[in-house]
């Protein structure tokens with residue numbers, strides 16, 4: 200699906216019939232609870248319902264221990280909720296087998312992490328092409344797509360550099376290219392500027408903003424209130440609950 204196909208929010212925003220809400224939604228959490236076992240168990244997410252529409256750039260913001268990482272793991276299907284539903288691009292993921300879930304995750308979601316998670320033995324081009332491994336495409340198709348993704352993030356002059364030969368900001372751009380190369384329904388970025396100096400942070404956030412203007416759906420998880428305040432929508436988390444209700448939920452859209 201093209202980037203343009205993935206977006207298209209503006210035309211129907213405000214119409215909250217359930218079919219329209221589903222068509223608009225890149226991601227929906229419905230009554231999600233996540234408990235970690237223990238004595239007593241820890242309820243890290245407590246009845247969280249949230250809709251993120253296609254083309255949105257959203258900050259999920261909260262202090263340490265509020266449940267942001269747990270939410271990222273549940274949204275990204277890296278961890279299963281104790282109860283509730285997780286839908287991405289209209290597909291309910293909570294009930295899929297582990298094998299199908301891994302395939303859906305690889306197709307639907309792009310991840311960006313604070314620590315970059317690039318492979319040092321590989322060039323930037325190979326690292327980004329790795330984002331297409333699950334697509335089943337041949338290497339001869341993966342490499343030109345990776346080169347285009349690196350060009351999009353301003354790194355066409357660094358294709359054959361290894362991560363250690365790149366600056367922190369450039370490494371994060373490689374990671375963003377890897378997250379985008381398979382045209383995911385949503386990009387989940389966990390503290391994407393957490394390891395960067397202020398200049399690199401600003402330029403990575405500008406890139407995320409540009410990608411949002413091109414129609415990408417991006418969720419930024421952060422503890423940084425200033426960074427969150429600069430994004431078009433903020434969802435605040437406190438003690439595992441949403442402090443700011445999603446507008447779609449207020450309108451009765453997601454239940």
Ligand SMILES: Nc1ncnc2c1ncn2[C@@H]1O[C@H](COP(=O)(O)OP(=O)(O)OP(=O)(O)O)[C@@H](O)[C@H]1O
Nearest residue numbers: 235241243261262263264265266267268269270422
């Ligand atoms: N594996 C686990 N087992 C038990 N409790 C956990 C586990 N992981 C997280 N928790 C608890 O769940 C709550 C939410 O943790 P989470 O890591 O999601 O918060 P966070 O907002 O991401 O914090 P930080 O910004 O410090 O990373 C915390 O009270 C934490 O102690």
